[in-house]
Amino acid sequence: xxxxxxxxxxxxxxxxxxxxxxxxxxxxxxxxxxxxxxxxxxxxxxxxxxxxxxxxxxxxxxxxxxxxxxxxxxxxxxxxxxxxxxxxxxxxxxxxxxxxxxxxxxxxxxxxxxxxxxxxxxxxxxxxxxxxxxxxxxxxxxxxxxxxxxxxxxxxxxxxxxxxxxxxx
Numbered sequence: 703x704x705x706x707x708x709x710x711x712x713x714x715x716x717x718x719x720x721x722x723x724x725x726x727x728x729x730x731x732x733x734x735x736x737x738x739x740x741x742x743x744x745x746x747x748x749x750x751x752x753x754x755x756x757x758x759x760x761x762x763x764x765x766x767x768x769x770x771x772x773x774x775x776x777x778x779x780x781x782x783x784x785x786x787x788x789x790x791x792x793x794x795x796x797x798x799x800x801x802x803x804x805x806x807x808x809x810x811x812x813x814x815x816x817x818x819x820x821x822x823x824x825x826x827x828x829x830x831x832x833x834x835x836x837x838x839x840x841x842x843x844x845x846x847x848x849x850x851x852x853x854x855x856x857x858x859x860x861x862x863x864x865x866x867x868x869x870x871x
Contacts (some may be wrong), residue, residue: 715837718866720796727789757781763836795829
């Protein structure tokens with residue numbers, strides 16, 4: 703039996719990420735704009751703001767992995783006000799993530815990035831660590847949204863990584 707490599711991990715998690723984001727956006731489409739924008743007491747207040755945060759941070763982390771640099775951090779950036787536009791940006795970004803992790807160029811895995819966290823501490827971190835953070839951050843904020851959907855009586859369904867459709871491992 704072959705071992706699962708870091709590259710396999712990236713590909714598996716990118717497929718999982720795409721699958722879960724499609725499920726999430728399908729359910730969020732069903733609740734309508736008013737419910738998506740309602741202040742629910744979440745960290746970013748609304749489902750809409752949380753979806754925007756995820757896209758903004760995903761772009762930032764993907765840039766770190768690709769170039770070692772990142773756009774300016776603003777946790778409250780609104781990428782798109784319109785849900786359909788945000789959904790298309792999410793789809794395009796997920797396709798870009800899948801292509802990045804599947805590419806043959808692995809030079810980025812040898813790099814480091816000086817990074818100052820929200821705790822104010824600057825660290826020199828290996829860029830592959832950002833791939834782990836990438837998917838961890840996604841799961842963290844998706845769970846905030848799924849919790850709100852659950853409160854509305856909406857069953858989110860399966861979230862198990864091994865059950866990702868077309869995993870291909």
